[in-house]
Amino acid sequence: MLTTAIGVVVIVLHVAGVLAAMHAVMNTRTPQGAFAWALGLVFLPYVTLVPYLYLGRSRFHGYIDLHRARRGQIQALYAEHLADASPPVVSERYGEIARMLGARFHEGQRLRLLVDGDATFDAMLAAIGEARQCVLVQFFIFHDDMLGRRMQQALIDRVRTGVDVCVLYDGIGSHALPHAYVDTLRQAGVNIHPFATQRRSNRFQLNFRNHRKIVVVDGKRGFVGGLNVGDEYLGLKPPLAPWRDTHLEIEGPAVADLQRSFAEDWHWVTGVLPPLLKPAPARGTAHTLIAATGPADRQETCSLFFVALIHAARHRLWITTPYFVPDLAVMAALRLAVFRGVDVRVLIPSRPDHHTVFLASSLYAHDAVRAGIRVFRYQPGFIHEKVLLVDDDTASVGSMNLDNRSFRLNFEISALNVDRAFAAQVEAMLDNDFAHAHEVTEAEYEKAPYLRRLAMHVARLFDPVL
Template sequence: MNPQEIYLLGYVVAGLQLCGLVAAVHAVFTVRTSQGAIAWAMSLVFMPVLTLLPYLVFGRSSFDAYIRARRQANVEMHAAVAQLDWRPWVDEALAVSDSPTRPNPLQPFARLAQMPSLASNQARLLIDGQATFDAILAAIASAEKVVLVQFFIIRDDAIGRRLQQVLIERARAGVQVYLLYDSIGSHALPRRYTRSLRQAGVQVHAFATRGFISRFQWNFRNHRKIVVVDGRIGFVGGLNVGDDYLDQKPRLSPWRDTHLELSGPVLACLQDSFAEDWYWASHELPPLLLPEGYGEADMVCQVVCSGPADKDETASLFFVQAINMAKRRIWLTSPYFVPDEAVYAALRLAVLRGVEVRLLLPSRPDHRVVYAASTLYARSIMRAGVRVFRYQPGFMHQKVLLIDEDTAAVGSANLDNRSFRLNFEVMVLVANREFADGVARMLEADFELSQELTPENEPKPHRLQHLGMRVARLVAPVL
C-alpha cells in the first residue's frame, strides 16, 4: 500500500469515527431509554465501522417524525369513525365500571389502553397451529359480510395458499375482504400472491413506514395478528401464517404456540385496532360491524393495543401492572426474554412479596444473539427466585400470562424491548376463573415437557461464550 492510499484510508477511518461520535451524541438525545442510549452510544464510539450503518437502519433518525405522522393518522381515523353510525365502544351497559360495590381489577389496563373492559364475551383457547388455522379458515369460509385479516408474517406456502384461496372465494361471493400484512415481516411474500388476491376483489395493503428515509428504517413493524369475521368471531395470538407454524420446519419443530378465539363486544376493540392500522396504510376506513349475539357469554375482556406512537410505553407498563397485581402466582411465557429495568424489577419484587413466579422459555434458539442475551437474563432472574423453565420438545413461541386463579392474557407481545417500544402489539386479558383454569392446565402440561433451570443443571458457558452473552446483553436494548 503506497503512502497516498494509507493517507486515504486514514481519512476514511477518521471520517467514520467522527460520524460515529455525532451519531452517538444523537443517540444520547433521542433514544427512548437510558440503557438503549448507552448501548448505541458505546457501540458507535468504539465500533463505528460495525454499528454506524445499523444505527442508520435501526436507529431513531426518523422516529419522532414517524410518531407524529402516526398520531395524526389516528386522529383522522377516529374523526372519520365519529361520523359513522357505529360506536366503537358498543353499549355502555357492557362496560365494566370501577366502583366500591363493583370493582374492576382490569381498570388500570383500561386506562392504559384507553379502551374499556367489556363484559358478556366468550373466549376459547386454541393450542398450536392445527387448531388455530382450522378455526380461522372455517370462520372465514362462513363469512357473509366482512372479513378483516392482519398478520405480521404471511408466507407463500401451503397454509399461506389455503388462506389465499379462502379469501379469494369469499371475495368472489360478495364478501368484503381486507388483508393487512407487515412489509418487513412478510418481505419474502411474492407479488403474485397479493396480485391474485386483488384480482379477485380482496383489498390488500402492506403496513409500512412512509417516505424515502423511512424505507431505510426497519424498526417500525406491525407484529399484531388479528382476524375478525362479520363482527361475530375474532382471533388474536402468537401465530403467523406459514408452514413452520404447522411443524414444517424440522430444526424448530414441533412449534408450540397459542391463539385465542373470541366473540362478543370485545370484537369492537379488535376492529378499532385493525381500523387504525388499515387507515395508516390506505387512508381509508374498513367496514365496521357491531358485535351481535352475546348469548350466555359472561367473560370480561380487556384489549390492550400498544405501539411506538403511544403516549406511554404501553407494552412495558402492561407487563409491569400484570406482575404487580399478582397476589399468589404469575406464570409468563415468551420466546424472547430481554426485559427492561421496570419489568425485571417487577419480577424480583413479586418474588420478594411471596408470589410464585414462573417463566417458560424455549430451549432452542431461532435468533442466536437474542437467545444469548435471553440466557444471561434468565440465569440472573433465576438467582433472584423466579422459577425458569425451558420447553424441550421444540420451539416455544406463545405469548401467554396467568395471574392468580382468575385472569389470563394471550396475544402477540414478547418480553423484549422490541415489543415494549418498537412493535405494534395486541394483548387480550380475560377475567374469568374457568378460562384461567384452562390456561393453567395448558401451562402445567407445558411445564411437564420442560426442564427447570437450576444452578446444577444449567451448563456453565466457557469464557468465550460468556463474553458473547455479555456483548449480546449490552446490545439487548436495541435488538
C-alpha cells in the same frame, strides 16, 4: 495517494460517527441504549454506523403526529357505529391498564382457547369461509407455502362471493414474501397492503414493525394471538418443530376493539377506513380488554402492561415467552412478586430461533433463577406462545414478547381476559406445557464453557435492539 484516500475515508467515517452519536444521544429512548450507540459510533464507526442507520432510528414523526391526531377521531367514529350500549365495566384491579390505553373491559365475551397451530387455522379458515360481509386480516409474517396458499385461496374465495377482504402484512416481517403472492390476491380483488410507519419506502427503516396478529370476520368473530401464516406455525419445519403456540377466538363486543386497532393501521396505510360492522351481543361470561400497544403511544405501554399484571398477582404468575429479555421495570416487578409469595414461573425455549436473543435470554434466566423466579425450558420443540396467567381468574393471550422490541419498538396486541372458567382452561394448557419442560438451575450458567458465558454477556449488551 492510497494512503491519503484511506485517511480521508477514516476521517469521514469518524465525523459521521460523531454526528450519528449526537443523534443517538438526543433520540434514543433509554439511557442504556443511547450510551451503547454513542460509544460504538464514536470509537468504532466502521462497525456501528451501518447498523445504526437500520436499527437506531427511534422516532417517526409522520406516523406519530397523524396517529395521535386521528386516533381520537377514529375512536369516536367507532364508538358511534360499534359502541357497546352497556356501561363501561369497572375493574379497579386493572384500572390503570384501561386508563393508560384508553380502553375498556367488555363483559359477556365468549372465548375459545386455540392451543396450537392446527386448532387455530382450522378455526380461522372455517370462520373466513363463513364470512358474508367483511374479513379483516393482519399478520406480521405471510409465507408462500402450504398454509400461506391455503389462506390465499380462502381469501380469494370470499372475494368472489362479494365479501370485502382487507389484508395488512408487515413489510419487514414478510420480506421473503414473493410479489407474485401479493399480486395474485390483489388481482383477485383482495385489498392488500404492507404496513410501514413511513409512506415513502425507506430501506434503512427496520424498527417499528407491526407485530400484531388480527383476524375479524363480519365484525362478530375475532382472532388474536401469537401465530403467523406459515408452515412452521403448524410444526412442519425442523429443527424447531414441533412448534408450540397459542391463539384465542373472541365473540362479543370486544371484537369491536380488534376492528378499531386494525382500522387505525389501515387508515394510516390507505387513508380510508375498512367497513364498520356491529359486533355480536354479549352472550358469554368473560370480561375482556383489548390491549393495543406501540411506539407511537405517549407511554411505554407494553412494558407497563406487563408491570401492572405482575403487580396484580397475589398467589400465581405464569408466563410463557419465546424471548425473555425483560427491562429493569419488568424484572423488578417479577422480583417483588417473589417476595409477596407469588408462584412465579417463566417458560422459555430450549432451542433458539435467533441465537443472539437466545444467549441474552439465557443470562436473564440465570439472573431470574437467582432471584427466586422459577424458569423452565420447553423440551419437545420451539415455544412461541405469549400467554400470561394471573391467579385463578385472569389470562392474557396475544402477540407481546418479554423483550425490548415488544416493549418499545413493535406494535403489539393482546386480549386481557378476566374469567375463572377461561383461566382454568389456560391453567390446564400451561400445566401440560410445564410437564414437558425442564427447570433451569444455576448450574446451567455456572457449568457452561467460559466462552459461552462470555457470549451471553456480550449478547446482553444488544438489549436495546433485541
